[in-house]
Amino acid sequence: MPSTPVDDDPLARERAHLASSRGALRAMREDAESLDISDVTANWVNARILERQIEERIKALADLSDTPLFFGRLDYLHAPGAERAEGAEGEQFYIGRRHVHDGDGDPMVIDWRAPVSQPFYRASKKNPMDVGLRRRFGYTGGALTAYEDEHLSDPAEAARTSKLLQREIERPRVGPMRDIVATIQPEQDEIVRSGLGGTVCVQGGPGTGKTAVGLHRVAYLLYAHRERLARTGTLVIGPNRSFLHYIEQVLPALGELAVRQGTVDDLVAHVEVCGTDDAAAAVVKGDARMAQVLRRAVYAHVSMPSEPLVVVRGSRRWRLPAYELEEMVRELLDRDIRYGAAREALPQRIAHAVLVQMERSGEAPDDRVQDAVARNSAVKAAVKEVWPAVDPAKLVLRLLTDADFLAEHAKGVLSEDEQKTILWALPGSGRRPARSVKAARWSAADAVLIDEATDIVERTPSLGHVVLDEAQDLSPMQYRAVGRRCTTGSATVLGDLAQGTTPWATRSWQEALGHLGKTDAVIEELTAGFRVPTDVITYASRLLPHIAPGLTPVASVRENPGFFDLRPVTGTAETVAACEELLRNEGSTGLIAADARIPALAEALTASGIGHLAPGEETTAETRLTLVPASLAKGLEYDYVVLDEPQAVVDGEPDERTGLRRLYVALTRAVSGLIVTHTTPLPPQLT
Numbered sequence: 194m195p196s197t198p199v200d201d202d203p204l205a206r207e208r209a210h211l212a213s214s215r216g217a218l219r220a221m222r223e224d225a226e227s228l229d230i231s232d233v234t235a236n237w238v239n240a241r242i243l244e245r246q247i248e249e250r251i252k253a254l255a256d257l258s259d260t261p262l263f264f265g266r267l268d269y270l271h272a273p274g275a276e277r278a279e280g281a282e283g284e285q286f287y288i289g290r291r292h293v294h295d296g297d298g299d300p301m302v303i304d305w306r307a308p309v310s311q312p313f314y315r316a317s318k319k320n321p322m323d324v325g326l327r328r329r330f331g332y333t334g335g336a337l338t339a340y341e342d343e344h345l346s347d348p349a350e351a352a353r354t355s356k357l358l359q360r361e362i363e364r365p366r367v368g369p370m371r372d373i374v375a376t377i378q379p380e381q382d383e384i385v386r387s388g389l390g391g392t393v394c395v396q397g398g399p400g401t402g403k404t405a406v407g408l409h410r411v412a413y414l415l416y417a418h419r420e421r422l423a424r425t426g427t428l429v430i431g432p433n434r435s436f437l438h439y440i441e442q443v444l445p446a447l448g449e450l451a452v453r454q455g456t457v458d459d460l461v462a463h464v465e466v467c468g469t470d471d472a473a474a475a476v477v478k479g480d481a482r483m484a485q486v487l488r489r490a491v492y493a494h495v496s497m498p499s500e501p502l503v504v505v506r507g508s509r510r511w512r513l514p515a516y517e518l519e520e521m522v523r524e525l526l527d528r529d530i531r532y533g534a535a536r537e538a539l540p541q542r543i544a545h546a547v548l549v550q551m552e553r554s555g556e557a558p559d560d561r562v563q564d565a566v567a568r569n570s571a572v573k574a575a576v577k578e579v580w581p582a583v584d585p586a587k588l589v590l591r592l593l594t595d596a597d598f599l600a601e602h603a604k605g606v607l608s609e610d611e612q613k614t615i616l617w618a619l620p621g622s623g624r625r626p627a628r629s630v631k632a633a634r635w636s637a638a639d640a641v642l643i644d645e646a647t648d649i650v651e652r653t654p655s656l657g658h659v660v661l662d663e664a665q666d667l668s669p670m671q672y673r674a675v676g677r678r679c680t681t682g683s684a685t686v687l688g689d690l691a692q693g694t695t696p697w698a699t700r701s702w703q704e705a706l707g708h709l710g711k712t713d714a715v716i717e718e719l720t721a722g723f724r725v726p727t728d729v730i731t732y733a734s735r736l737l738p739h740i741a742p743g744l745t746p747v748a749s750v751r752e753n754p755g756f757f758d759l760r761p762v763t764g765t766a767e768t769v770a771a772c773e774e775l776l777r778n779e780g781s782t783g784l785i786a787a788d789a790r791i792p793a794l795a796e797a798l799t800a801s802g803i804g805h806l807a808p809g810e811e812t813t814a815e816t817r818l819t820l821v822p823a824s825l826a827k828g829l830e831y832d833y834v835v836l837d838e839p840q841a842v843v844d845g846e847p848d849e850r851t852g853l854r855r856l857y858v859a860l861t862r863a864v865s866g867l868i869v870t871h872t873t874p875l876p877p878q879l880t
Contacts, residue, residue, distance in 0.1 A: 207266075207330065208337050210287065214262050214301045218293045222254040253291070253448040258335045260446060263289030263302045264375035265313050268326035270346060273309050283325065288313045290374055291448045305374050306386075306416040314382040318352040321345035329357045329375075359752055362723050370440045370830075372447055373405040376723070384717055385409045389418045389658065392714035394686040394702050398747035399733070399861030400724030404440065404828060407660045407687045412447045414658055425657030425682060429454045430675060432663040435809035436828040457671050458637055460678065461644035464586055468634030472696045472847045477611045478638035479668025479697045481708055484645055489602040490588055491532050491649045494581050497522060502575045504547050504566060509554075511547045518543070522579060533650045536580045540567040543575070585646035586630040589639060593617050594627065641670045644677075653677040663827055664688035664705065668697040672708035684711055691741035692827060694855045696847055722747040724830060726755020729867045732879070733860040739878045740854045756833075756866030759875075765797040768870045771835045772803060772818055775866065780832030781812050781819065785859045787841035788822040794837065795820055827858050834863040840873050853878060 230243050256262070269283040286303045288310045293302040303310050312322040324345045331339030341357045344350045361376050377385065384406050387393050393410070397403030411429065415422055429444075429452055431437045437454050444452050458466065470478065477483070498518040504511045521542045525535040544566035551558045566572065592599050594617050603612050617627075627633035635643075647653070659679040661667075665688035667675070675684075686706070690699070699705040706714045722730055727749040734746040762768060768784070775782045784805070786794055798805050804816040808825045819831065823842045836842075836859050843852030856876065860867070869875075 204337070204340060207340060210301070211262060211337050213295075214287070214289075214293050215256055217295045217301050218254060218256050218262065220296065221293065222251060222256075225251045225254060249450055252450055257446065260290070260335065261330065261332045261337070261375070262293065263287040264330055264332075265289075266326070266328040266330075267310070267313055267324055268328075270323050270325045273323075283323075286310070290372070290446065304416065306413045311382070311386070314377050315379045316345050317379075318345055318350075329355055331357045331360065354752070362751065370405070370443055372409070372443050373402060374409065374447065377406075377409065378402075378721065378723075380717075380719065380721070381406045381409075384719075385413050387715070389414050389421070389683055392684045392686065392706070392709075392711040394664075394688075394706060394711075394714045394716045395719060396689065396702060396716060396744075397687070397719035398689055398691065398722065398744075399730065399858075400722040400749070400830075400864075401719035401747060402723055403687045403689070403719055404662055405443070406719070407662060407685045408440065408443045409447070410685050411452055411658065411660055412444060412449050415449050415452070418657075422657045423451070425655070427452045427658045427660075428656050428678065429660045430460070430662065431456060432666060432827060433825060435807075435825050436663070438809040439829060457667065457674060458640065461640045461674055463643045463647060464630065464633070464635045464640055466635050466637050466640055468636045468639070470636045470638050474614050475636070475638045475668070476697050477607065477615050478636075478642060479670045481669035481673065482606050483642060483670055484673060485606050486592070486599075486603045487588070487642065487646045488649055489606075490592055490598070491583055491646060492526070493602060494583055495522065495526065496579055498575065498579050502543065502571060504543075504569050504571050506547075506566065506569070511550050513543065513546055517546065518575070518579070521546070525580075531648075531650060531652050532583060534652070536576065536582065539576050539580050540572050543567070543572050544569075583646075583650055584630075585643050585650055588646050589642045590627060590630055590633055592642075593639070638668070638670070641668070641674050644674050645670060648677050653680075655679055655681040657682040658684065660685045660687070661709075662687045663692070665690050665693040665698055666695045666827075667699070667705070668695070669708040672699075672705055673710075676708065676710035680710060684709065684714070686711075686714065691737055691744055692854060692858050694824075694827065694846070694851055694858060696851060698851070698854070718745065720745050720747055722749040723751065724864050725749060725861050726751055726753065726757065726863065726865065726867075728754055728757040729863055730861065732757065733857055735879050736853050736857045736860075740850060740857060753865070755863070756868075758866075758868045760868060760870045762870045762872055764872065765794060765837075768794070768835060768837050769797050769801050769803065771868045771870055772798070773801070775833035775835060775868065776803075776818060778833060778865070780865065781817050782833045782835070783819045783821050783826075783829070783831035783862055784835045784837065785821045785823055785826050785842075785862060786837035787845040788824050789845060790837060790841055791820060791822050821862075823855050823859050826862055830862055830864055832864045833866045834868070836860060836867065836869045838871055838873065839869060839879065840871070840876055843876050 225247060228247055230240060265288040267286045267288060272284050286309055288305055289302040290305060292304040294300050312324045313327060316322040316324045316327060327343045327345055329341045330337055339357065341355055358376055381402055384393055384395060395403045395406060411427055433456060441454060498515045501515050502513040502518060521539065525538060544563045547566050548558050548563050593615060596616055599612050599616065656678050659675060661675055661684060664686045693699060702716050706712055730747050730749050737744055737746055772782060772784055784794060803818060805818045805820045806812065806816055808819060808821050808829060839856050842856045842859055846852035846855055
């Protein structure tokens with residue numbers, strides 16, 4: 194039987210377009226690699242900058258063989274932007290991860306972020322947005338194997354759920370997090386394409402795609418405002434290294450290589466953190482009132498001059514009375530500028546006053562004379578006496594070790610009990626007084642205090658956009674630390690109030706946004722669950738009335754109900770057997786347990802010959818099981834999960850509310866199935 198001509202076979206035509214597009218992308222990369230800049234740049238600095246830009250473009254033009262170059266097609270009824278006259282011919286666009294053009298500059302693939310691509314995500318039978326046909330493509334590896342059409346403007350065709358879309362959503366999770374560019378839903382797309390000028394806060398339950406939405410918003414903003422963000426910078430903040438490793442491939446897959454990633458601890462790394470706080474001390478140190486204590490302590494160094502200042506210049510002596518110096522100091526204090534900036538301005542103010550006297554006496558001093566007076570030894574000595582330099586780390590060290598100093602500046606702000614809670618030297622504090630900044634055993638909360646003090650002394654540089662994920666776990670002081678990094682920029686705040694697992698976890702987004710300095714942020718809520726199976730999320734949602742009253746439960750939109758089983762067991766051997774059972778399925782498996790039970794489970798897995806990984810390590814075909822402490826489970830996902838001893842997860846936290854929230858996180862990490870094993874009774878909130 195003769196083969197079907199390409200012209201008569203839609204799938205063959207699409208495969209041919211894919212091959213041509215890959216060839217065009219390869220040519221674009223070769224063009225970038227062949228660029229000669231030897232005669233273009235005026236100096237070596239410009240040459241190095243241009244070389245780096247070319248290197249980044251070459252990397253961005255990489256063709257990932259197992260990643261579809263395009264995933265959809267739009268056939269418009271009319272050319273976008275043209276008059277919709279009778280008989281006007283429409284246009285056809287392939288939608289993909291990046292723009293690809295042929296040798297004549299004509300587009301072969303349109304970037305998913307371009308305005309013309311928007312109807313791929315938002316068009317519907319009710320609002321076709323001038324789209325006659327939306328085609329989705331199915332892939333196996335990098336090979337195009339299927340397509341599915343929706344005739345949006347055809348009233349005879351009923352609306353239906355896309356099978357390819359559902360299959361992509363339910364595809365097994367192996368390796369790091371992947372992009373959702375082919376499956377973005379209308380409500381997600383609205384958040385992704387929101388403007389750079391405004392801050393967006395996304396409340397999203399487990400599996401609603403909030404992290405992916407935040408990352409795709411960064412990619413969109415870099416597309417729409419590339420020059421501005423190239424100057425000001427972008428930053429993604431995650432809760433820990435495991436989480437950052439899990440998400441680190443999403444933006445590069447979308448062609449974005451210049452986005453920094455880090456944790457809050459990275460932002461405030463002024464000192465080496467090697468100590469810990471108990472929950473009570475961490476709560477007080479994380480309270481926003483500490484900012485007032487620090488500000489008082491910094492500005493307490495300023496004293497009013499009591500003696501006149503005499504500046505000797507040549508044979509002349511210029512005298513400034515104490516009251517005039519005091520006026521300068523009070524004016525700088527009233528201006529409410531940074532401590533360090535005011536300290537640098539004071540000698541110039543003094544020098545200007547001296548120059549006024551010089552001019553009155555008939556001299557004609559210029560700017561060089563003013564600078565020389567500002568550097569005069571007498572002026573320097575006066576400034577040092579009145580407005581001395583402040584070392585932020587030394588200041589915080591003194592507050593935490595000197596009870597009288599702390600009491601002086603915390604009076605009316607912190608109670609006596611709260612002051613005792615954070616002092617290192619008191620019996621039971623577990624912290625000995627340190628002789629120096631380097632010798633101190635700083636905690637993570639201490640580092641945030643030093644960052645606050647540093648900002649009081651010297652302004653923290655602001656970025657153009659910051660994405661803050663798992664934001665519900667931050668303390669008010671941590672919010673302030675992040676907010677300082679985007680005072681002149683915007684932010685995307687992502688989180689779930691029900692998953693707050695720190696004693697200081699925020700109770701409302703309005704409160705959190707206030708500490709962040711973004712009170713005008715728009716709060717969006719995602720409630721459609723694309724990851725967690727229906728039976729699993731329904732079971733986990735039993736905890737919501739106890740951990741986040743009033744929060745809307747996630748409604749799973751997956752057609753596959755998933756696998757869910759509660760299993761009373763007699764010991765770890767049966768938990769290991771449950772892991773072996775799930776490993777017979779395709780995809781990744783996570784064994785989640787209370788932190789204290791991890792060593793025993795690791796030993797049991799090893800004894801059974803089951804290889805396992807730590808969170809953040811990449812799964813392989815041979816090793817697909819990850820042993821996850823409950824404290825590190827947040828933000829991660831696995832095709833199948835075994836949850837060991839739910840009550841132990843609750844008991845592992847300092848209070849019941851935090852423990853139940855930790856359990857909620859652990860229960861909602863599964864994509865396809867969950868087995869809960871327990872030797873002790875389940876928490877009553879679940880039964």
